[in-house]
Amino acid sequence: MKLGWIIGKSLRQHSLSTGFAVVSIALGVALIIAVVSLREQTHRNLNEAGMGVDAILGPKGSPLQIVLNGLYHMEEMPGKIKWTYYRKVLSNPIVEAGFPFCTGHSYAGFRVNAVDQHFLTNFEYQPGKTFSLSTAEGGEGRLFRALDEAVAGWAVARELGISPGMTFNPVCGVASGPVHKNSITFVGVLAPTGTPHDRAIYIPLERFYTLEGHENVASMATDEQYREISGAYLKIKRVRGGALNLNLQGLKYDINQSTAAQLVIPNEVLPKLMAIIGWVDGALFAVALLVTGLGTMCLLVSLVSALRERRRDIAMLRFIGATRRTILGLVLTESLVIALLGGLLGLLLGHGLVWIGSLYIKAETGLLFSWLYLSTADIWLLPGLILLGLCAGLFPAMQAYRLGVLRNLRPLS
Amino acid sequence: MVVDLKGLVVDYTLGRHPFTVLDIPAWTLPQGAQVAIFGPSGCGKSTLLHIIAGLMAPTRGTVVICGEDLGRLSEPELDRFRANHIGYIFQEFNLLQGYSALENVLLGLTFSTLKPDRLLARELLARVGLSQRERHLPSELSVGERQRVAIARALAHKPTLILADEPTGSLDPHHARDVVLLLQEICREHDCSLLTVSHDAEVVRSFATSLPFLELNRAFHTPPTVGGDG
Known part of the structure; x- marks a missing residue:
């Protein structure tokens, strides 16, 4: 509770860079969710379309x-x-x-x-x-x-x-x-x-x-x-x-x-069709991974720059009793919170993209795509975000962990 | 005794040249005492406060604060000790800029064993005359008001010992006198000991007990200014 308050304050204090990091991660996550969901539903639909006809x-x-x-x-x-x-x-x-x-x-x-x-x-x-x-x-x-x-x-x-x-x-x-x-x-x-x-x-x-x-x-x-x-x-x-x-x-x-x-036999031909169009979703998936990677970099840069601004604040927290581990936990949790917020926004955006895509695909092919479809990307989202948050937060967290109290509380004048 | 120093020696190395900045054979501060230590800038006064606060380890000697031998405590234990027993007031206040006056006071007990108590924090702010400024950020307060917030923060976790490092260094003489008197009053009310270091003769005169630092410290020299050392 106490630490949640400090994390909330820190996120609000750097709302611009936090917001930028959240949006960057959200875009990457949204693209991954949309690409994976549409790909899996395409596979499913093609297979189902073939199932009626041996x-x-x-x-x-x-x-x-x-x-x-x-x-x-x-x-x-x-x-x-x-x-x-x-x-x-x-x-x-x-x-x-x-x-x-x-x-x-x-x-x-x-x-x-x-x-x-x-x-x-x-x-x-x-x-x-x-x-x-x-x-x-x-x-x-x-x-x-x-x-x-x-x-x-x-x-x-x-x-x-x-x-x-x-x-x-x-x-x-x-x-x-x-x-x-x-x-x-x-x-x-x-x-x-x-x-x-x-x-x-x-x-x-x-x-x-x-x-x-x-x-x-x-x-x-x-x-x-x-x-x-x-x-x-x-x-x-x-x-x-x-x-x-x-x-x-x-x-x-x-x-x-x-x-x-x-x-x-459709079930023999359809995989060939998927192989032909597979490079498209492969390329889209690569772009989505790239965007997510950039989002992670944004998060890292945001945390590092926030840390530079907050060196004195962190030193003061240490002075009034926060242990090194507490500071490490604060920065890592902050990173996780930003990653999870980005992930949540990306989840909504991604399913929104699937909804828009489903309207277009239905109009063009008659195939039904569900925006609520739970794809592999949805299942791996939470562990992926935790990993992303920890990876992005580790470096600034270690910097904060090693921060010297007295050196950073020197009089400014 | 709140502070009990024995054979305290602190050596520094600046470049290749080692020198002793503190050499205090023995010194104690009784419970409830209010003492001002004075001396010129750079003579090791702040270093002494850092040692007492457990932020630095001496090269030799024992430092017993509130009955606890700091030399026997690990770093996390020292952090917890400071969070529960020591209140610290800086020359430059060191208020967290994104936090309101009330939140800065609440921060003072965030890492202590006490529960965050908004009522207590409000009472402290009222006591230092800032009940109308609770929601103001440090940037919206005058320097005198900021130092009053810092005093309230130092007292929030009900410490046994308040350490004040040049507490009036950033204030004009009128505000400086007010702040020192307020600090002394509040420490008496809360039954906590007060150890102030200052080079300001006016501040020192307002204390019943004062001590020339060069008398306390046997390391007679004037070292070059070392980081954080007042």
């Missing part, structure tokens, strides 16, 4: 392009695959279910994907979780029943203000292109899933082939021999313990040896 059957081309198009509604599919080939793969004993889709259309910047109703009722975007239209969960309306009906993902509906009864005309192409004359009515809005599926509009598969301007492929709607699809999500049977059937690699090998299609 494998994607797609055309020959870049596996990463197929994953980006199939799971994240980005890029374009490099081609088409035959429906008959998809059916053949579907009949493989290790394949539990398949969800065919056609991509290549858009509306107001959002992808319009053609799927069968089976996708909207049975596809698990996370283990055990299927799409819902329940108003209690944030959805509304019903599934499409007719060709000119569509269901909007939650983020699309929110951003475009879509509600059941509204209509739209799909654009041929993912950026710009001719607008199809078919007017399609939204009949439902999916409840939020926190996955990129929130950022797409879903129309019936048959509608894809019969859109105005698609006359050359209209027969695909009825003739399965000629039908083509962009790809299909595959659910693979589990073996005991929930692991994927080991024969998946055999199936992948067989398919990839053929010229008809390729099988892409």
Whole structure:
């Protein structure tokens, strides 16, 4: 209590340098928390996005392009695959279910994907979780029943203000292109899933082939021999313990040896994606460490300069009975208090940054990031700050410890 | 006896030249006594106070203060001893600049075994005539007021012995006389002994007992000024 009073007075006495040190540390901590939280949540989200899809059957081309198009509604599919080939793969004993889709259309910047109703009722975007239209969960309306009906993902509906009864005309192409004359009515809005599926509009598969301007492929709607699809999500049977059937690699090998299609396993491709973008968060993390290092230096400089100003005060404290250890403890505690204050401010700022980032990421990708997510950085924050405070405070504390009483109480005149 | 010195010798080395600054065969200060030691600047008066306060160890001899042989105490024990038994008044006050008058007085008992007592601190400030200046910082007080705060601080932890090192050195003669009289009165009220060193004849005359330092100290020479040594 007594020492707390002296520390409080000292911090107030040097409020400018204390404030500067607190802000410097806070900036570093905020950056570390934001970078680590966003990185971990990105990993988690990418893994979860892949969890709903064990494998994607797609055309020959870049596996990463197929994953980006199939799971994240980005890029374009490099081609088409035959429906008959998809059916053949579907009949493989290790394949539990398949969800065919056609991509290549858009509306107001959002992808319009053609799927069968089976996708909207049975596809698990996370283990055990299927799409819902329940108003209690944030959805509304019903599934499409007719060709000119569509269901909007939650983020699309929110951003475009879509509600059941509204209509739209799909654009041929993912950026710009001719607008199809078919007017399609939204009949439902999916409840939020926190996955990129929130950022797409879903129309019936048959509608894809019969859109105005698609006359050359209209027969695909009825003739399965000629039908083509962009790809299909595959659910693979589990073996005991929930692991994927080991024969998946055999199936992948067989398919990839053929010229008809390729099988892409998202959980194999996503780490490559993370490796590609990993240097960015590595660089950001390095910058965050650098800023924290500078914050620590600010704290050290602040303590040393405060100590120079306070030599007489400290000598006086020693004179009136403070032991060397007490003085050591005072300076170290002061350093710890500044580090902890900076850490607390950084914690709030960091989570604030994550909140801002989550809004942007949600708008761009549909992925849900939580500003309350407890990352590794949060867990290590307290011990890290204690270490930082002790490191920064040790040198000035030792200087204060060694301070000569009589030498520093010499008359000024 | 509050102070009991025996065979006290303090040697200094300045460059390569050692010299003796204090050589006091025996000297005592009874409980409740008020004594002024006077002598010219640089003759070792402050060094004697530092030895009695336990801030310096003599080269030889024993220093017993309030029944405690300081030579047998470790540095932390000396710090605690000072916090509980010694009050010290400096020529330049040495008030902590960021602390108000009241807080400076409270600091006086921060490291003692007594609990911080704001009421006592206020009473002391009132006693030295500064009840209206409790919240003022040292920079907002006159030099005379600062020395009164220093007196209140020296008394806050109810010491047995007050050491005053040129307590009026920074004051004009009028304030100097007031401060010395106040100090003597308060020490009597609190039943503590007072040992003052000064080169000011006016201050010395106001004490019933005074002692020429050169009579007490057998080290007859005038050494060059050494740090902190008055």
